[in-house]
Amino acid sequence: MPMKPASANGYTLIELIIAVGLFALVMTLASGAYLLVIGIERQTQGITTGIDNLSFALETMTRIIRTGTNYSCNDVGDCTAGGSTFSVKDQNGVTQSFTLSGGVIMQNTNIPLTDPSSVTISSLMFYVSGTGTYTATGDINQPHVTIIVSGTVSAGPGKSQAFSVETGATMRGTDL
Numbered sequence: 001m002p003m004k005p006a007s008a009n010g011y012t013l014i015e016l017i018i019a020v021g022l023f024a025l026v027m028t029l030a031s032g033a034y035l036l037v038i039g040i041e042r043q044t045q046g047i048t049t050g051i052d053n054l055s056f057a058l059e060t061m062t063r064i065i066r067t068g069t070n071y072s073c074n075d076v077g078d079c080t081a082g083g084s085t086f087s088v089k090d091q092n093g094v095t096q097s098f099t100l101s102g103g104v105i106m107q108n109t110n111i112p113l114t115d116p117s118s119v120t121i122s123s124l125m126f127y128v129s130g131t132g133t134y135t136a137t138g139d140i141n142q143p144h145v146t147i148i149v150s151g152t153v154s155a156g157p158g159k160s161q162a163f164s165v166e167t168g169a170t171m172r173g174t175d176l
Helices: 013-067
Strands: 069-073 079-083 086-089 095-101 104-107 119-129 144-154 160-170
Touching: 013 086, 013 104, 013 119, 013 144, 013 160, 069 119, 095 119, 104 119
Parallel strands: none
Antiparallel strands: 069 086, 079 119, 086 095, 095 104, 119 144, 144 160
């Protein structure tokens, strides 16, 4: 009687090595993609924090400007060529001033409106028009302030993203 050859009912060593190698390759690629996504999420979170901080500062300034009176840019009133400091008498009659100091927007020289760890301001300019009254100077324009801010937002360790933002505010009441 002839002998039957033994049938192969399992994996050979070569097949096992190839399967483990392919699994290791796929897992390495998946782990790299996961770490990349974590890095991008940290950058996005850092930028979001900085932009939220800047948004808070601009909203605070424009709210005070809209409800205030007696606008003054560089202590001279109108400054259509731009100025680095701005003051306004708020709705309580208290003079509020805004300026740039050490990369931080300051209110009244002692209250920082931006956080230097998340946003660094390189330029803060105020353009003011219409501060004169009709009875004093014949000015019929409503007081208006344009604010231009530029700088960088932290996007993670050692990374930053440049920005430039422009906003405006017009006095709510009349100055006639």
